[in-house]
Amino acid sequence: MKRQFDVLFANNEFKAEAFLDELRGKKPLFVLTIATTETGKISGISAAGKFPEFTDYTPPADAELLHLGKCKCINGVPVTPDGIPTPALITMSALRLADVPVLVCSGGLRIKPQIPFLDVGGNPGRDIRSGNAVDNVQEVIDRATIAGENFAKTADYLVIGESIPGGTTTALGVLSAMGVHAQGRVSSSMPENPHDLKSETVKAGLTSAGESFGSLAANPVRAVSCMGDPMMAAFAGLVIGAASEVPVLMAGGTQMTAILAVINALNSDVLCNLAIGTTRWVVQDSSSDICGIVKEIADVPVLAADLDFAGTKFDGLKAYDRGIVKEGVGAGGASIAAMASTEGAVSRDMLLREIDQNYALLMGLK
Amino acid sequence: MKRQFDVLFANNEFKAEAFLDELRGKKPLFVLTIATTETGKISGISAAGKFPEFTDYTPPADAELLHLGKCKCINGVPVTPDGIPTPALITMSALRLADVPVLVCSGGLRIKPQIPFLDVGGNPGRDIRSGNAVDNVQEVIDRATIAGENFAKTADYLVIGESIPGGTTTALGVLSAMGVHAQGRVSSSMPENPHDLKSETVKAGLTSAGESFGSLAANPVRAVSCMGDPMMAAFAGLVIGAASEVPVLMAGGTQMTAILAVINALNSDVLCNLAIGTTRWVVQDSSSDICGIVKEIADVPVLAADLDFAGTKFDGLKAYDRGIVKEGVGAGGASIAAMASTEGAVSRDMLLREIDQNYALLMGLK
Numbered sequence: 001m002k003r004q005f006d007v008l009f010a011n012n013e014f015k016a017e018a019f020l021d022e023l024r025g026k027k028p029l030f031v032l033t034i035a036t037t038e039t040g041k042i043s044g045i046s047a048a049g050k051f052p053e054f055t056d057y058t059p060p061a062d063a064e065l066l067h068l069g070k071c072k073c074i075n076g077v078p079v080t081p082d083g084i085p086t087p088a089l090i091t092m093s094a095l096r097l098a099d100v101p102v103l104v105c106s107g108g109l110r111i112k113p114q115i116p117f118l119d120v121g122g123n124p125g126r127d128i129r130s131g132n133a134v135d136n137v138q139e140v141i142d143r144a145t146i147a148g149e150n151f152a153k154t155a156d157y158l159v160i161g162e163s164i165p166g167g168t169t170t171a172l173g174v175l176s177a178m179g180v181h182a183q184g185r186v187s188s189s190m191p192e193n194p195h196d197l198k199s200e201t202v203k204a205g206l207t208s209a210g211e212s213f214g215s216l217a218a219n220p221v222r223a224v225s226c227m228g229d230p231m232m233a234a235f236a237g238l239v240i241g242a243a244s245e246v247p248v249l250m251a252g253g254t255q256m257t258a259i260l261a262v263i264n265a266l267n268s269d270v271l272c273n274l275a276i277g278t279t280r281w282v283v284q285d286s287s288s289d290i291c292g293i294v295k296e297i298a299d300v301p302v303l304a305a306d307l308d309f310a311g312t313k314f315d316g317l318k319a320y321d322r323g324i325v326k327e328g329v330g331a332g333g334a335s336i337a338a339m340a341s342t343e344g345a346v347s348r349d350m351l352l353r354e355i356d357q358n359y360a361l362l363m364g365l366k
Numbered sequence: 367m368k369r370q371f372d373v374l375f376a377n378n379e380f381k382a383e384a385f386l387d388e389l390r391g392k393k394p395l396f397v398l399t400i401a402t403t404e405t406g407k408i409s410g411i412s413a414a415g416k417f418p419e420f421t422d423y424t425p426p427a428d429a430e431l432l433h434l435g436k437c438k439c440i441n442g443v444p445v446t447p448d449g450i451p452t453p454a455l456i457t458m459s460a461l462r463l464a465d466v467p468v469l470v471c472s473g474g475l476r477i478k479p480q481i482p483f484l485d486v487g488g489n490p491g492r493d494i495r496s497g498n499a500v501d502n503v504q505e506v507i508d509r510a511t512i513a514g515e516n517f518a519k520t521a522d523y524l525v526i527g528e529s530i531p532g533g534t535t536t537a538l539g540v541l542s543a544m545g546v547h548a549q550g551r552v553s554s555s556m557p558e559n560p561h562d563l564k565s566e567t568v569k570a571g572l573t574s575a576g577e578s579f580g581s582l583a584a585n586p587v588r589a590v591s592c593m594g595d596p597m598m599a600a601f602a603g604l605v606i607g608a609a610s611e612v613p614v615l616m617a618g619g620t621q622m623t624a625i626l627a628v629i630n631a632l633n634s635d636v637l638c639n640l641a642i643g644t645t646r647w648v649v650q651d652s653s654s655d656i657c658g659i660v661k662e663i664a665d666v667p668v669l670a671a672d673l674d675f676a677g678t679k680f681d682g683l684k685a686y687d688r689g690i691v692k693e694g695v696g697a698g699g700a701s702i703a704a705m706a707s708t709e710g711a712v713s714r715d716m717l718l719r720e721i722d723q724n725y726a727l728l729m730g731l732k
Contacts, residue, residue, distance in 0.1 A: 067512050106485075112487075116484050
């Protein structure tokens, strides 16, 4: 796989290299898009909270961590049931090393973060098994588009990340409704990817909505309304608004493919200004296939931060190198932006030292 | 009065000239801070709405106008009881001519605007006659400070404006609580400045709060909590966060002096990076004295856009030249920023042509 700095070109190498080149030494704005859903509370779907109710706190806690260096709405930081810390730790470390500004955008939340956040008129999402998951999708897209247009005037490029529990299931929901073959191919933050559970959940949702595989290929707004989550609407609007003016790095794993499908159907003109930025752990994951899904939609570049946690002494971080968690809170994209904006001065080694330090501080370890 | 472009140096000429010079050709971000209060509904206090209940809609409608070029939460645009249109028309025209990005920040609202807006944890304000006007002042300042810090990384400088009905009365409230002699010196959007009504309102508030003139000179957070409005808390936080890094033009009339007093008491280190930007109509107003109040607090520069509406054919705009409305929604500061960022290419004449056009469009006139 070709690379530059500590960034791998995982899909469409030629365009990926050109895209990264365009970011060299430039100033990004990082936008974290957060939301919560009842889908994320389905037992076994998400590792974003030890108990289903905790998933309401994970996105606001991630947002607080980026701004404050600590969480306020929970004690400590979000962890998986096995105690693996949130990837927001990676994002926060990368953004701080490169002094990247952050804004948080809410797609719809039960618990509000105790930091400034952009409201684009969304509500928390329902369970997609209802077939009626998200309110005001068009309105949220429109409002987020306005925000994206204005953000594009303030930065050389945007990096947009997400935090939403259960996000790969809603991604599978939207991809399926839009006719993209993603079954068994979306990623998971858990050690065992619960593909069957995700497929059953999506199947139930499609049935409730009176839809079937591909029936909403030309209606992305209804696909998100029935089968998606509120993060997607806000995220897609931000991209559409910004990418007509500046490059946008969509920072995340297989969830990004659902947003890509939505954007491709709504406004394919902006695709030339887009890339997906993720982590090595996602592109090398044998239980999912981000590049395969991307190719089915539109052959945009996929870049992957070649993170390597072999050198850490902390078990909570070593787990990432075993493929647990993998991505989230724009960790991969933020790492890529930190490397590119500093022209490689921020390396994966420097990043790991910063992550180690921040982890120790936050956990009270030495 | 010295001038450059179509900008007058109304206070501290030397620093005003240096401040404006620093903005030449640079890229601003315009932040509109909006909130509503029950104070604004006191009969005779504000011209921001024909009926008291309308004041809840004026700030969100102003915000919508800046982003959308039209209002959504009301028909038409906000007007005074005499039909004079909102100064947001000036702001919108200036920002569009100079392609300035806009973000809206809510200090606390009853009616939410149908555009993206930043939530910093505030609530609508109560009537200051209760002596208990604003919730969470310290928390709102802290959250807005975070936003200001991040905004400062995205722009060469910030222009921060406000829209809040009854704002000069709450300004007098905070100034009085902090021991600044502002009675009879704050401005008004109405033809007759109701100084007596404002003074009585403030007196009642101070009594209810168990405070007196100057008793909160060293406690700006309590001064805003008792006698201020939610816009002030958000605005002050934004300034404190941004002005440690970049210049900040506080865009407004005599309300800015109350925020200046709060900032002076909270963090006087940032004063060197501040100026007030307003309109000729405010600095030439015989019923108020912005420069006199400023000098009592801290001798920051006051710049004034030398707007001149003599050439318009529309009565609604001619009223501005008779000293009605005068300022609001950061009209003066936005005009100054448009002139400075284009190095004078945007002149007051060009601005008036744009305002005329937009007014005709919005009003369905020819």
